[in-house]
Amino acid sequence: MTVTTEAPTPAPPAPAAAATAAPRLRIRGLDVAYHRGEPVLSGVDLDARAGEILGVIGETGSGKTTLARAVVGLAPVTAGRITVDGEDRTALRGRALRAARRAGAVQYMFQDPLRSLDPDLTVSRLVGEPLEIARVPAAERAERVAAALDQVGLDGALAGRTPGRLSGGQRQRVALARAIVTRPRLLLADEPVSALDASNRNHVLRLLDRLRHDLGPAVVVISHDLDSLAGVADRIAVLYRGRVVEEGPAEAVLTEPLHPYSALLAASAPSLDPGRRADLALLRTPAARPPAASGCAFAHRCPFAGPDCAPRPAAVEPRPGRLVACHRAPDWRSRLAR
Secondary structure (H helix, E strand, O other): OOOOOOOOOOOOOOHHHHHHOOOOEEEEEEEEEOOOOOEEEEEEEEEEOOOOEEEEEOOOOOOHHHHHHHHOOOOOEEEEEEEEOOEEHHHOOHHHHHHHHHHOOEEEEOOOHHHHOOOOOOHHHHHHHHHHHOOOOHHHHHHHHHHHHHHOOOOHHHHHOOHHHOOHHHHHHHHHHHHHOOOOOEEEEEOOOOOOOHHHHHHHHHHHHHHHHHHOOEEEEEEOOHHHHHOOOOEEEEEEOOEEEEEEEHHHHHHOOOOHHHHHHHHOOOOOOHHHHHHHHOOOOOOOOOOOOOOOOOOOOOOOOOHHHOOOOOOEEEEOOEEEOOOOOOHHHHHOOO
16 A cells, blocks of 8 residues: 555545445454453444445444444454455555555544643644654645644644643644544544533534545544534444444434434434434333343343344344344334333
């Protein structure tokens, strides 16, 4: 893999073309297990296309961050494939892996910039470091650092400051500038707004939305907050205990969830219509039972679980563009008002 500095960044595809284009990121059958062999992700299938924002949501421990770390090679993949523009990232080893990382086609935006940014480096050094690793000439580095800071709305006068002399919102924008300075094809943003106040949260989300149009990467946004994804994501994938239980257009997942767990998440979203939120809130979670070793991952918490939930549900497409792994979807919805 090589870095080209002369060719302009290609424009993102039009929405209609993006829907039919080959996925920039393709994940198939992904399993991840840590040192004790306990699975963190199991059989994950996901796609993200150029110019698209895919939101990945789930509660703490669902495997969201592990998924992003697996894509960039920071988590141990025990089975499955991760491809970026057709290149199998799970097959890269040694020199090929180092070359791919230097090229910067896949970039990771960490959750906490105060911890992920070197406190002793200036903003210009921090943003320019990926270009230095990619062996971009110094003169070009300076131009691209200035352009990246401008793209995220940071005054060039801040370039000489260290992270400790910046506000939380400014640090997060420095982390974003660092992630986009290599003009990546895939950007993974791990809880990019969880530590920000409402004003900065909205600003960063708007930046992500604009940059995916201007620069054309596929963007995966990891979040535990459905509201944060509602205004920016094109599609949402819901993770529960390391498995994708639902995937579909963002608005549809928010307003008409097909999986009981997705409905619980939607019922807690303040942006949802109060009447609709009250309807979903009728789905009361029973006292949790010990989860089964196999079968539906949510069955031990689901008010609609029955004997037929013993096998693990396969993902089905009950409606166009919607995938759900639930033995009772969407029939459980008719029982909400009972």
